[in-house]
Amino acid sequence: MGGKFRDLKLKAAATWLIFFLGPYLRWDGSQAVLFDIPNRKFQIFDITILPQDVWLLALILLFFAILLAAITSVAGRVFCGYFCFQTIWTDAFTKIEELLEGSPAKRRKLDKAPWDARKIRIKVIKHSAWLSIGFLTGFSFSAWFTDAYQLWIDVLTLQASVFIYVMLLVFTLGTYVLAGFMREQACFWLCPYARIQGVMYDTETILPTYDIARGEPRGKLTKGNVVEGNGDCISCNQCVAVCPTGIDIRGGQQEGCITCGLCLDACDSVMDKIGKPRGLIRYASMNEMKGIEVKPLHKRPRVLIYLGIIAFAVTGLLYGLTHLGTFDLKVIHERQPLFVQMSSGDFQNKYELKILNKTDKVMNVSISVTGTDNITTKGIREKMSLAPSKLTSFTVFLSIPKKDLKKSRTPVYFTIDSYEEFDDSTEYQSMFYGPKYLD
Incomplete structure (x- = not known):
């Protein structure tokens, strides 16, 4: 039976094409969106999210969770009715069944009929179509976590890892059972959202x-x-x-x-x-x-609270995405001892520098230290290369002549400047320690 809501439901289902086609989108020679868990990085077009930026993922999850709650508060379970994968897949499986076996009355008649060539042919085609959709579902899910084109080659040539084959088997059988046999029972007995919806109304x-x-x-x-x-x-x-x-x-x-x-x-x-x-x-x-x-949305306290949380999540995401930078610098001062006086009378401090290259390309950088006159550095190369998406750590010694050290604590600034392909810089303030009698 047709109708405007049935048509709307079909159009909403089309959004799932992103799930199936998204992994094949290329950007700058590689997969546009790749959740590379083994290498601990998420690549989204030009944006690389590393474990240090995992708080962005937390904000994304918060955004979608509260968005779902807000929509439910306003319009009930429209996500279930129009966008949920269980609903969409069940509709697809039911449509295939209807095309092959006919109306419910005809399907019941076919189920009771003896097994002949026609019945076997129809059943084999139907279940093969169901299993094919289940396989494509599992493959598409896996393709978001590894290169999609290479995954096809690995799977078809039996070179993929055991984990991939297990994942494909689980999704294939899971989709086949949930959408082909359980259908609405999955909504009643397995979906937690159906249980908590009442408190959102x-x-x-x-x-x-x-x-x-x-x-x-x-x-x-x-x-x-x-x-x-x-x-x-x-x-x-x-x-x-x-x-x-x-x-x-x-x-x-x-x-x-x-x-x-x-x-x-x-x-x-x-x-x-x-x-x-x-x-x-x-x-x-x-x-x-x-x-x-009926109150307008802007006068409903629950909706306003949800919108406030969503605005917070969006603001945090925009700030994070615009302040990711190309690298991150941390300077850790050696605590034991805080300083050492050399035979020349100069005071020396030890630091551990940790530089994270957030890009997927080699970055060439130079490092400088400022803060007072006559600082001598040891362990810093004038120019160095940082491996893509890797943390580079090395030890640095700073020395300052006794005559130039006026206080027991002197601010020093480590500055990293990138050159060639990237043009960026960052600064980290640390402290240079000397004896307390200098104060």
Whole structure:
């Protein structure tokens, strides 16, 4: 059965093409989006996220979690009805089954029929199609974590790791069982979101709602006409027949409702046929059905709290992405001892420099130290190369003549300047320690 919500559902399902096609997008000669866990880095176009920037991933997870809560508070489980992979995959499996075996009545008849060449052919094609979708699901998931093109070569030539084959097997069988056999039962018994949705609703949440005042009392059509005194609901049960989870929305909001709107399409089509206005089942809030004024979103405290958290996450992400830089510098002062006086009378401090190259290319840098006159460095090369996406660590000694050291603590500044392909610099302030009698 068609309808505007069924069409919207199909368009929403198209967003999953990103999941299947995204790994094949190339950028600057490599995979555009790659979550390279073995090498501990995430590559997103020109952005490289290393373990030191993992807080960005935390903000991304926070953003999507609160976004889901905000959407649920406003419009119920629309994610389940329009975007959830279980819903989309189940629709695809059901469509294949319908094309090959026909309507539910024909499918039941085929299941009861003896096994002949025709039945075997239909069943083999159907289950092969299901398994193929499951395999593509597992392969597409794996392709986000390694080069997609190389993965095809490794899998087809049996050169992939055991982990890859296990992953493909798990996703293939998991998709096959969940979408092919469990279907809506996965929503009832396995999905945690279905269990917690109730605490996200309030009386202003928009949900598929049956207009009791208009529809009751129900009554069958008599010779094509509605019986006088009956409501607009003619007990055709089309809303139940099209519901993916098989609930009767006329009994009120229930755990199984995934807010997909298919019952709205079914009811509207029936209303068109009997000459009644649409909207017997429609998206509405409890307050609207009771005639209570519906508050705009900016006056709903729960929504404002969600939006505030989302704004915080987005702000943090934008700040992080614009301040990643090309490298990161940390300077660790040796604590034992804080300083050493050389035979020449000069004071010497020891430091551990840690430089992280955040790019995927070799970076050429120069290091300088400032802070006071006549600083002598040992262990610093004028020019050095940093390996891509690696942490380079080395020891540096600084020496300052006694006559130039005026205090027991003198700020010193380590500056890194990159040249050639990258043009960037960063500075780190540390301390040079001397004896306390200098104060």
